[in-house]
Amino acid sequence: MKITVLGASGRAGSEITKELAARGHQVTGVARNPARIPTDDGITAVSGDVTDAAALPALLKGADAVISAVMFTDSDPETLIGAVKAAGVPRYLVVGGAGSLEAAPGLKVIDTPDFPEIYKAEAAAGGRFLDRLRQETDLNWTFLSPSAVFDGGERTGQFRLGGDSLLVTADGRSAISFPDYAIAMADEIETPRHSRQRFTSATDPRPRASSSAKRGRLKEKDPGDRSPGSSSFQRDAGDQTSEAGSTLKPGPIVDDRVMRFT
Template sequence: MNIALIGATGFIGSRLLTELTRRGHKVTAIVRNPEKVPAGAGISARKGDVFDRDGLSALLAGHDAVISAVHFSASDAATLLAAVKQSGVTRYLVVGGAGSLEVAPGVKLFDTKEFPAIYLDEARKGGAFLDLLKAETALDWTFLSPSALIQPGERTGKFRLGKDQLLVDANGNSAISAEDYAIALVDELEKPAHSRQRFTVGY
């Protein structure tokens, strides 16, 4: 497929770029600094501004799907959604956060006293982005939340999927490697199973 990847040099975006090209997809890497995009077969680096609706829309047009891997606090949800819709691309996958996952009925992770204050603004904006998507009818969207802890690690391909509840293992830990997160998102791209839904991945 021909994929537009917004934020391709970031923590998650770089793993997605690797996973996509590993599977033979063509990727337009849309970033602020194209010179930071690694050279590789099927990779085209383009300079883009997530706050420029018209400019971003022009970069997205003609692709089979758009993947957004930008921080919610470093972008504007309404502008991103408008750019995707204006581009004519209907398939939209979003790198989400864990904060809006439920840890108990009606209780989100970012509502707990243990949630780190430093991540609260980003987490709440991610939850607001998800709420916007849930009201969206023009796009075939998917929002993938990681587990509570996502960090560099191994590409194992062994993980569990969930929906709106935080996944924890037998020891009470909630974690996923960035590499395995990328597998889960590209799997969803290739074989959609969560159309207009949020889902999560963890060990």
């Protein structure tokens, strides 16, 4: 598959780029500074500006899917969505944030009392981006929100998927590493399950039989730039319990690390 990743030099974008290339896809990474894009086999680094509405469609043309991994406050949804549609790309996936997820029924994470003021602008912009996508009737989009803590860490293949609610473990933790998030994104591209939906991912304390992990596609994490949404939050149909009885569920946040919500 030919896949273009916007923001491929950031921490989330670079992990997604490497994961897709490791699976045999032809990946074009786009960034203002292409020298910071991973150089693995199967990756073509291209210089590009996501705010350039005139030039962006040409960069995307010919792709089977586009992934946007850029800061919401540094981009415009109309420009990005318009470029994807103008280029005729059939699928558009977005690295989301966690602020728009529900911490409790009717209460978004961004509206909780302890949500840091410093992250509100990015979280609010992410929520508006999701709202804009939900107005689309022609574009096949997917918005993947990470957990409350979205940072470095190992590639474990141990994670669960949910919907519009923040997923937390029984002891109140909500986290996902960049490499595991990249697996979830790549899985969604290869086997679409959330067309025109937002979904979320969170670390699962028990082993997950990830097909990509089984195939030995383990890659070292890139220590590059902090990713968009690097504290994060999106839709769940209810509790999700593992075979071993470990539960990831929507619920109150008791781990103070989740207060890193960009």
